[in-house]
Amino acid sequence: MTVDDFEQERDAGAPIDMLESYFSAHNWSFERTGDEEIVANFQGSWTQYELRAVWRDEDRVLQFLALPDVRVAADKRPAIYETLGLINEQLWIGHFEMWASSGMLLFRHAALLDSNADPVLSIEQAETLVEAAIDECERFYPVFQFVLWADKTPQEAIAAALIETQGEA
Template identity: 75%
Template structure:
């Protein structure tokens, strides 16, 4: 079943159910942990991403995380926090974080989902959640690499990674 067929079949669904259908329609490996959590894997241009959604029924909030497999050593955390601050200024939806205990960089955003019998998620909302997370991770992955591996300052890394090319080579 492709995404268009799925859209005709179901307009809204429980959040984790909709994401399961979305991941399945794209042929991505995923694992579901009850009605509250689903984890999928996606191969991006720069890295393998873990995509994780957690549903909080009490609050009608779906939290969506993308982990781009970036670990930060203790001596690079100050520069990484500065980098995250500069990156987050440019985002409209979601934000990057550095988890202090593990040193993992991740992208996270949440959606408040209202519905008559708890929250529901549309296919369009699922696409927006997933695609935004992947696009932002792909866009900023090189920035983190420049800071962590090329010893560039956060401002230099953003300038170097986000140069828009003109024309075709």
């Protein structure tokens, strides 16, 4: 199936099935772990991302996670927690978090699907879920790197990473 073929299919489908079709259409490697979960890999501009979707039928929620390849050492966690707070203030959809047990950074958001019918995810919803996660990870990845590797304060890192360039070089 090509991306064009997929774009022509405007039917909605079961949430994990629709994401499988989306990943397949983009030629991304993926693996299903049953009817409720799928994991894909995507090479971004900065790093490799693991994209994970988990369907919770009892809640009618599709949770979507993007995990950049970033782990935070214990001594850097206070600065990253502050960074997460400042970044999350700027987000409309989803949020960044760090898992305390592993120091792994991730972006997470969810979609509530119709509770009065069979759960379906449209192509537009699938695209929005995936692209929003990737876009935010790509946008803020440099901020995390400035804090972790350049010893910048969270404020300095955000200011440095989010400078908007004008014109062309």
